[in-house]
Amino acid sequence: MKNYTCPKPSCQGRRLNRVSGTIKYMCFDCKDTYIQDDSGRLIKEGSNPKKLKYGNIRVKIDGILFDSQLEADYYVQLKWLHRSGEIAGFSIQPRFLLTTETETEKKSEYVADFDVKYNDSTYEVIDTKGMKTDGYKQKIKQFKAKYPNIKFKEVSREEIRRT
Numbered sequence: 001m002k003n004y005t006c007p008k009p010s011c012q013g014r015r016l017n018r019v020s021g022t023i024k025y026m027c028f029d030c031k032d033t034y035i036q037d038d039s040g041r042l043i044k045e046g047s048n049p050k051k052l053k054y055g056n057i058r059v060k061i062d063g064i065l066f067d068s069q070l071e072a073d074y075y076v077q078l079k080w081l082h083r084s085g086e087i088a089g090f091s092i093q094p095r096f097l098l099t100t101e102t103e104t105e106k107k108s109e110y111v112a113d114f115d116v117k118y119n120d121s122t123y124e125v126i127d128t129k130g131m132k133t134d135g136y137k138q139k140i141k142q143f144k145a146k147y148p149n150i151k152f153k154e155v156s157r158e159e160i161r162r163t
Contacts, residue, residue: 006030007060056130064092070157071113071128078114088117094125098142110143124151 005011006027025034034044056068066072081087094115101107114126125143129136144152 004034006032008032068128068130070130070155074114074126074128074155078116086119088119088121090114090116096125096143096147098139098146108139108142110139122151124153126153126155128155130157 004025006029008027008030011027011029026032032044056070059066059069059072061072061075064075066075075092078087078090082089092114094112096110096112098108098110099105112125113128116124116126118124127140140152
């Protein structure tokens, strides 16, 4: 059975206790109760997490709000790889200028999910993707044309499960 901790800062990460015979967990300090969803994540009982356009639910980890569970899971994986020394470092949501502002056009940017610096000093831009929209495909095409020397990788749920 997995151990969960209370997400409230005032509880200082105290362990949540499972309510006997249910899928509910309770913090004895703040008395908040959480239920386990189908994917095993805990959601505060009575809350209705806001779903985004493509059915994603925003997830907060380490005070950082991610647009999907997939992106949050990859962040956790990158943190582990960095702590273990397998990568030199990473950053969240790096921005890349695609076009500058003109009289007829606004500037265009591509905001990736992560960039990773490896121990051999190579660099890679990573995007976690569940749904590839036409707009996304166009921005990636522009990104690859403008930054041909930067490696680009799309990560899917299946790839995270394999690692």
